[in-house]
Amino acid sequence: MAVWQALLIAVWAGYCSFDDQGPQMLRRPLLVGPIVGIILGDVKTGLIISATLELMWMGLGNMAGYKTPDMIIGTIVGTTISITSTGATAEGIAAGVAAATTVAVLSQQLLLIFDFVRQFFAVWADRLALTGEFDSILMVNYVAIAFQFLLRAVPTFLVVYFSAGVVDKILNVIPSNILKGLSTASGILPAVGLSILMTMMMKGFMWPFLIFGFVASTYLGLGILPVTLISLAFAMLYSVMMEIKDRQNETPVTVSGRGDDEDGGYDL
Numbered sequence: 001m002a003v004w005q006a007l008l009i010a011v012w013a014g015y016c017s018f019d020d021q022g023p024q025m026l027r028r029p030l031l032v033g034p035i036v037g038i039i040l041g042d043v044k045t046g047l048i049i050s051a052t053l054e055l056m057w058m059g060l061g062n063m064a065g066y067k068t069p070d071m072i073i074g075t076i077v078g079t080t081i082s083i084t085s086t087g088a089t090a091e092g093i094a095a096g097v098a099a100a101t102t103v104a105v106l107s108q109q110l111l112l113i114f115d116f117v118r119q120f121f122a123v124w125a126d127r128l129a130l131t132g133e134f135d136s137i138l139m140v141n142y143v144a145i146a147f148q149f150l151l152r153a154v155p156t157f158l159v160v161y162f163s164a165g166v167v168d169k170i171l172n173v174i175p176s177n178i179l180k181g182l183s184t185a186s187g188i189l190p191a192v193g194l195s196i197l198m199t200m201m202m203k204g205f206m207w208p209f210l211i212f213g214f215v216a217s218t219y220l221g222l223g224i225l226p227v228t229l230i231s232l233a234f235a236m237l238y239s240v241m242m243e244i245k246d247r248q249n250e251t252p253v254t255v256s257g258r259g260d261d262e263d264g265g266y267d268l
Contacts, residue, residue: 001040001080001084001160001161003161005039005040006157006160006161007157008039009036009039009040009076009080009156009157009160010153010154010156010157010160011153012032012035012036012039012076013072013073013076013152013153013156014148014149014150014151014152014153014156015149016032016072016152017072017148017149017151017152017153018145018148018149019072020111020148027071027072028054028071029050029051029053029054029057029071029074029075030050030051030054031050032050032071032072032075032076032079033046033047033049033050033053033075033076033078033079034046034047034050036075036076036079036080036083037050037079037083040080040083040084042083045079045082045083045092046079046083048082048093049075049078049079049082049083049093049096049097049100050075050079052093052096052097053071053074053075053078053097053100056097057069057071068108069101069104069105069107069108070103070104070107070108070110070111070152071104072107072152073103073104073107073152073155073156073159074100074101074103074104074107075100076156076160077099077100077103077156077159077160078096078097078099078100078101078103079096079100080160081095081096081099082095082096082099090180094180103159107152107155110151110155111151114147114151117147118144118147121140121143121144124140125137125140128140198210209231209234212234213227213231216230
């Protein structure tokens with residue numbers, strides 16, 4: 001791998017790192033991996049390994065104090081190793097998935113340490129605010145942005161640039177039956193990811209939509225695009241129906257009736 005390729009991948013990892021403070025959608029493997037494939041000149045393998053990791057990590061998301069394994073570095077390293085090893089083969093995909101899961105968990109610990117260190121930026125800003133140095137508070141933001149960028153850029157560069165020969169040596173040492181096992185696991189993990197996602201989102205009134213999609217794909221022979229378009233229409237209709245229902249529930253009920261006395265008197 002050329003130095004400029006490793007630098008571009010590191011810059012891409014650092015840019016994706018800003019997604020921690022954003023909508024947390026840029027971190028998805030299906031968006032991160034293809035860019036690595038473009039940089040390394042193998043978009044096909046980048047898409048394959050990214051789709052595999054996306055299915056595997058589809059149900060993951062940060063919640064409360066829990067931080068998920070780092071999908072950004074995991075996807076970048078997994079895609080890089082898969083492309084630089086054997087490409088879009090079963091062994092290459094297995095090596096990429098194995099490397100992605102391992103690096104993602106290790107990077108998760110690094111992010112937890114950074115979250116602890118990041119708390120001191122608030123203390124620094126508070127002290128500057130008390131002394132009236134409001135212009136200097138911008139420096140806190142600049143330093144935090146630099147830390148956020150380097151947090152993933154530096155480890156990514158070190159791993160993707162210096163691990164190419166190491167990965168080849170490791171693949172040559174690993175027995176073939178273990179690589180076949182990893183290949184089988186890489187095919188099972190996407191199903192596990194979908195199961196986790198369905199467990200989170202499937203409620204009682206959602207099951208008819210699942211049954212419809214299964215019937216449309218299995219028995220009617222519809223492809224992914226027709227099923228997706230039909231599902232989109234159902235989703236839009238469902239959204240409109242829910243909005244109408246919410247408006248009806250919010251509308252106050254007005255009870256009109258005649259008074260106790262038509263002459264406006266009091267009922268004694």
